[in-house]
Amino acid sequence: MLEEEEPETYVPPAAQQRSLLRRRAASFGHALRGVWVALRSELHLQFHAAATVLVLGLGAYFQLSPTEWALVGLSVASVWAAELFNTAIETLTNLVSPGYHPLAGKAKDVAAGAVLLAALGAVVVGGLVFGPKVWALLPR
Numbered sequence: 001m002l003e004e005e006e007p008e009t010y011v012p013p014a015a016q017q018r019s020l021l022r023r024r025a026a027s028f029g030h031a032l033r034g035v036w037v038a039l040r041s042e043l044h045l046q047f048h049a050a051a052t053v054l055v056l057g058l059g060a061y062f063q064l065s066p067t068e069w070a071l072v073g074l075s076v077a078s079v080w081a082a083e084l085f086n087t088a089i090e091t092l093t094n095l096v097s098p099g100y101h102p103l104a105g106k107a108k109d110v111a112a113g114a115v116l117l118a119a120l121g122a123v124v125v126g127g128l129v130f131g132p133k134v135w136a137l138l139p140r
């Protein structure tokens with residue numbers, strides 16, 4: 001015999017919207033906590049944080065154009081994103097494979113490779129954007 005379906009409780013659209021917003025706010029909080037936890041435990045990220053402050057300060061000093069800011073911002077964000085993914089993959093790998101395993105090593109090496117490529121891209125962008133400006137300041 002078919003079970004009778006329970007009638008759905010009516011939730012006013014405004015209340016639905018509120019709970020949706022609350023869930024989004026909670027997800028945002030979890031994401032920020034992820035960045036903070038990684039920042040506290042990972043020396044690489046602390047280095048990136050210092051480098052980010054330096055780059056933003058240099059950008060303000062040299063009054064970068066909007067396009068230059070966009071390039072620098074994307075580069076900085078891509079290094080942070082790669083480093084956070086790397087940390088997540090390292091953490092998961094340590095969880096599922098605390099002992100030695102070639103696949104665990106491969107996962108970590110590939111994740112580290114992503115960070116390396118993002119960092120190389122950022123160095124190229126940094127050199128192209130800031131290089132000529134710093135060069136022009138050097139005494140001749």
Ligand SMILES: Nc1ncnc2c1ncn2[C@@H]1O[C@H](COP(=O)(O)OP(=O)(O)OP(=O)(O)O)[C@@H](O)[C@H]1O
Nearest residue numbers: 042090097098099100101102104105106108109112
């Ligand atoms: N469980 C494992 N099995 C096999 N090889 C591993 C394993 N763990 C680490 N390795 C190898 O050692 C390298 C360094 O791993 P490790 O976990 O120390 O990361 P790391 O790059 O030093 O990062 P961090 O400095 O953030 O800890 C890996 O890239 C991988 O080649």
